[in-house]
Structure formats: C-alpha cells, structure tokens
Amino acid sequence: METLLKAEELSVHFSTKRGYVHALDGINLEIGRGETLGIVGETGSGKSTFAKAILGILPPKSRIEGRLQFHETDLTRIDTEYFRRIRGKDIALIFQDPMTRLNPLMRIEDHFVETIKAHESVSGSEARARAVAALTSMRVPESRIRNYPHEFSGGMRQRIMIALALVLKPSLLVADEPTTSLDVIVEAQILEILEDLKRISSMSLVLITHNLGIVAEVCDRVAVLYAGKLAELGSVEDIFARPIHPYTRLLLRSIISLDTKELRSIEGTPPDLVNPPSGCRFHPRCPYAQPVCAEQVPPFVEFRSGQPASCLFGKDFL
Numbered sequence: 001m002e003t004l005l006k007a008e009e010l011s012v013h014f015s016t017k018r019g020y021v022h023a024l025d026g027i028n029l030e031i032g033r034g035e036t037l038g039i040v041g042e043t044g045s046g047k048s049t050f051a052k053a054i055l056g057i058l059p060p061k062s063r064i065e066g067r068l069q070f071h072e073t074d075l076t077r078i079d080t081e082y083f084r085r086i087r088g089k090d091i092a093l094i095f096q097d098p099m100t101r102l103n104p105l106m107r108i109e110d111h112f113v114e115t116i117k118a119h120e121s122v123s124g125s126e127a128r129a130r131a132v133a134a135l136t137s138m139r140v141p142e143s144r145i146r147n148y149p150h151e152f153s154g155g156m157r158q159r160i161m162i163a164l165a166l167v168l169k170p171s172l173l174v175a176d177e178p179t180t181s182l183d184v185i186v187e188a189q190i191l192e193i194l195e196d197l198k199r200i201s202s203m204s205l206v207l208i209t210h211n212l213g214i215v216a217e218v219c220d221r222v223a224v225l226y227a228g229k230l231a232e233l234g235s236v237e238d239i240f241a242r243p244i245h246p247y248t249r250l251l252l253r254s255i256i257s258l259d260t261k262e263l264r265s266i267e268g269t270p271p272d273l274v275n276p277p278s279g280c281r282f283h284p285r286c287p288y289a290q291p292v293c294a295e296q297v298p299p300f301v302e303f304r305s306g307q308p309a310s311c312l313f314g315k316d317f318l
C-alpha cells in the first residue's frame with residue numbers, strides 16, 4: 001500500500017512548571033492511502049497529541065522531534081503559514097464537540113462557503129453546490145442548509161462537521177473521538193456513513209477512540225498507545241484475535257461488550273509523564289513484569305509480520 005503519512009521517532013514534549021511532559025516518545029507508524037487506522041489507549045496516552053502534531057496545532061510550549069512525512073513534506077519542519085494552507089485542504093480534523101467549531105450566528109451554508117473560499121477561488125453558487133453535495137453525502141437534507149447550528153441535534157451537528165471537513169476532499173481525515181459525546185444509536189449511524197464514504201473515496205482516516213467496538217467495525221489497522229509510546233500495532237484481525245502486548249490484552253479484556261461506550265479500567269493508573277517509569281513504561285501495572293522490565297526499554301519490533309510490539313517478552317505471548 002502507498003504510504004501517505006509516516007511518523008519516524010516522533011516525540012512531543014510539553015513544557016510545564018513541573019518539567020517536560022513526555023507526551024509522545026519515539027513513535028514509528030505509517031498510514032497508507034485509503035487506509036483507516038484506529039488509535040486506542042487510555043486517557044492521557046497521547047492520542048490527541050498525535051492528532052495535533054499532524055495538524056500543526058500543538059501549543060507554543062511544546063517541542064517536537066523526529067519526522068512526520070506527508071507526501072514530500074516533513075510536517076515537523078514547516079511553518080504555520082504552510083500549515084494554514086494544507087490544513088483543511090489536504091489534512092482535516094474533526095473534534096469530539098462540534099459546537100466548539102460551529103459559529104452559532106452563522107447559517108450552515110455560510111460555514112461551507114467560508115471554508116471553501118478560504119482555500120479556493122470559486123463562485124458563491126459553486127461553493128453552495130459543493131456544500132449541498134457534502135451535506136447530502138453525510139445524509140443531511142439539502143432543505144436544512146439555511147438553518148443555524150442550534151437548530152440541529154448533536155448527531156446532526158457532528159454530521160455537519162464531518163461534511164465540512166470533507167468538502168475540500170482532504171487526503172487525510174483525523175477524527176479525534178468524533179462520536180464520544182453522542183448516544184450509541186447516533187454514533188452507529190455516523191460510523192455507518194463514514195464507512196460508506198470510505199468505500200467510495202481514497203481518503204485515509206485516523207480514527208481516535210476509546211471504543212474498541214468501533215475499531216473492530218471501521219478500522220483496517222490499530223495502533224495501541226500507552227503512556228506516549230506505541231505498545232502494539234497490527235491489523236484489526238491480529239490485534240483482536242492474537243494480541244501480543246500485555247497492555248493490549250488487558251484492554252481487550254476490559255471491554256464488557258462491543259457496544260459499551262467506555263473501557264472498563266485496567267487496574268492501576270496511567271503514569272506521570274513528567275517522570276515516566278524506567279524501562280518499560282507499563283511495568284508498574286503489568287501482571288507479567290520481571291525485574292528486567294524496570295531496566296530495559298523494550299524495542300518496538302515485529303513479533304509477527306506487520307505486528308510490532310514493545311515488550312521484552314513478546315515472543316512468550318505469541
């Protein structure tokens with residue numbers, strides 16, 4: 001598969017009063033054209049930081065290291081002006097809460113016209129036609145295009161946000177917990193539409209979610225993050241049927257059923273990323289930890305073809 005985005009030794013550190021928060025540490029990951037990659041992990045594992053690094057919206061007090069190759073460009077090296085040009089057009093983002101992004105005083109139609117005109121010189125009528133096409137692809141009726149955001153339900157607003165992200169036909173869409181605030185039925189509807197869209201376009205999708213049920217249904221591959229490091233990466237089939245890393249195994253065991261919204265928590269708490277645990281960051285919570293786990297940082301290596309994991313004892317879990 002052709003690679004669209006490639007993270008190499010990607011690290012992000014946030015400067016805080018307590019010291020640097022090591023939010024991402026040496027991430028190696030590729031996203032193929034047309035692929036849907038799920039990113040899972042507990043709160044604080046670095047999922048949103050990864051999304052922000054791709055979109056160039058990390059806060060000023062952050063430091064980024066490594067590479068993030070998108071086409072010919074290393075996204076860690078470009079300036080804000082360049083990012084402004086590609087954001088929305090080549091890489092788009094959808095957030096958890098659509099209300100924070102929709103302007104309550106603007107009609108839906110005008111959101112689209114504004115977005116399109118910020119990147120392309122088209123006539124008002126063409127922009128409106130494209131708005132209608134994007135909205136109907138998300139099954140929002142054309143008749144509602146002149147409504148205001150508050151006149152829609154939460155699920156409809158999220159569909160509008162996704163349509164707005166799709167209207168410029170980005171090659172990569174990053175969705176950071178897009179359905180977390182919605183109820184299960186609405187969530188299922190939105191995911192079904194996203195799956196349909198994926199079938200007819202070559203867009204790549206990075207889907208960040210707490211919900212492993214969603215990953216199983218929508219994604220091609222899954223990246224499991226733990227405390228800023230990649231614990232494991234693999235096809236949905238391998239990760240669900242043949243997980244290697246102890247953290248992945250515990251995550252899977254923590255799902256009660258595929259339609260529960262939240263993960264049942266794994267014993268212990270995620271570590272402080274100012275002073276992460278030595279060796280394997282998971283060792284204080286790992287049921288299989290040995291003394292060496294506190295001393296050696298596990299390399300991220302393939303234990304099965306296409307399924308790398310960072311565990312010193314990975315071969316014992318095959």
Ligand SMILES: Nc1ncnc2c1ncn2[C@@H]1O[C@H](COP(=O)(O)OP(=O)(O)O)[C@@H](O)[C@H]1O
Pocket residue numbers: 014015016021022023041042043044045046047048049050059273
């Ligand atoms: N702007 C920031 N300043 C300092 N620390 C941050 C900032 N943003 C995120 N962090 C920290 O980075 C880590 C990863 O956060 P985040 O990427 O939001 O995780 P997730 O999306 O998986 O919940 C957490 O420890 C979080 O507290």
Ligand code: SF4
Pocket residue numbers: 245246247280281282283284286287288289290293298310311312313314
């Ligand atoms: S390296 Fe050790 S502590 Fe880390 S996941 Fe493997 S067994 Fe557990």
Ligand SMILES: [Mg+2]
Pocket residue numbers: 047048049176
């Ligand atoms: Mg997040």
